[in-house]
Amino acid sequence: MGALKNDREAMAMKSSLTSAFYIAVAAGLIWAFVTDKINKSILIGGIGLFVMIDLVSVASNYLNEDNYVEESEHQALFSPRPVDQQILQDKDPYYRVLDATRNTYNDAIQAYWHKSIGGYSPAKMEIYQDLIDMHMGGAQSQGHFNTQVLNMLNTKYIIFPGPQEQAVFQPNPGANGNAWFVDEVKLVKSADEEMLAMKAPALGDTAMPAGGAWDSRKTAVMRDNIAKDLNVYQFGKDSASAIRLTRYGLNDLSFVSNNSKNGLAVFSDIWYPFGWEATIDGKPAEILKANYVLRALKVPAGQHTIEFHFRPSSFLVGDTIALIASIVLILVLAASIWFMMKRNDREVASG
Structure with missing residues (x-):
């Protein structure tokens, strides 16, 4: 050190x-x-x-002979495999893939073609790392993947090694989609209880955990200090209730919801309190934290437009400062040119 x-x-x-x-x-x-x-x-x-x-x-x-790579060799890293090409035929803009043929959390190549539940980032959120450790192949999960956690992350396809080391994929029919209404909420008092309440069979295993299995489509797990008023909030769903993604973007998401009852909707997106804002029919809505890492909203009965926007105050402040600095720089440059022209005029007049 x-x-x-x-x-x-x-x-x-x-x-x-x-x-x-x-x-x-x-x-x-x-x-x-x-x-x-x-x-x-x-x-x-x-x-x-x-x-x-x-x-x-x-x-x-940063760029010298030691790290020079032939273009063909570089492009070969990103060539799609047959399994990637098959999955990409799905034109759904927003689903995730588990690639078990690579190092799930230390290989970023998989993210070139798919929205992955893994990949590598030095800026990984701590709550997501906790989820990995406990339920998605991490140390405490003994390499197993919790099927209900995969479902709530909308893991639509799973890639795994096939015969002769050829990668093959399997659709996950249990994927919850981008958003869904739940039937009930399980309130817990701590992060540890929240994690333990999310127990479910591991991928490829039919054995039920002690105490029964959690169903992410039916039950949202929430901390009682976050969801204080859910004890008095009457919510439910009917047989036709649904939430549909209508627009996908990195900083903007739009949904249309339909439910004859007041509902509690869970969204398959990571909860992050610094910058994300939600609106229902243009009116601000509080983003709740559910299932340790996901977002949830209380949605009134009827049909509504739900939107999420990422508008961090730090970016807006920085953008404003950059704009002011650019204006000052332009003014200084213009003044310098004006003074230089005046100086030349004086030299011509005196000469």
Whole structure:
């Protein structure tokens, strides 16, 4: 750990000294131009040369002969397998795939063709990692996949090794879809109880867990401190109740719901409190947390349009600051050009 810290400090010191050198050179060139020791062409050429040197030196740290790969070799990594091509014939825009032929949580290639329940990200949410550990092949699940957790994540297809090491797939008829109305809520007091309440048979296993199996389509598991008023909220569903996805986007989702009763809808999307907003017929709605990682909404009886939008305040603030900075930069540039033109006019008049 100490060696790593020393390396980081050395890298930071080298970067600081390099930056200081380029800043000093740029300042010297500007000073020489302002004091009429060099002309404009030398100023522009000098700054341009040092910018090019800096760009090349930085780029060479990340793109050099050591990491050069032939284009054909690179493209081969992303060539679809026959099993991928078969699954892609499904034109449903939003479902997930479990690929058991790869390292589910440390291989990102699978996400090139499918919306995967796994993949790799250094910024993985802790609640999702907890779900992996407990119910989706992680350490505490002993490599088993909870069928009801796969269903609630709308895992529509499962890829597994076939004969002669050829990947094959199997549809999952139990996938819940993008959203559904539940019959009941099971309230628990802690995260541990929430996880334990989601027990169900493992993939490929018909043995029922002790105490019975949880059905994700019928029962939502929620923490009692999050769902305080659900004790008095009367909800249900009729035989024709449904929620249908009408628009899919990374930052925007739209659904149409139909239910003759007040309903509690669970959505197969990860709960994240920082930026996601929900509306029902354009009116704000509270996003509840269900099944440890998913979103839920109280939906009034009747037909409604439900929308989710990702609008993080940090992005909006940053966007505003960037806009103001761009305007200031343009004004400074315009003022510089105006002063330069005035200076040239004075030189012509005096000469």
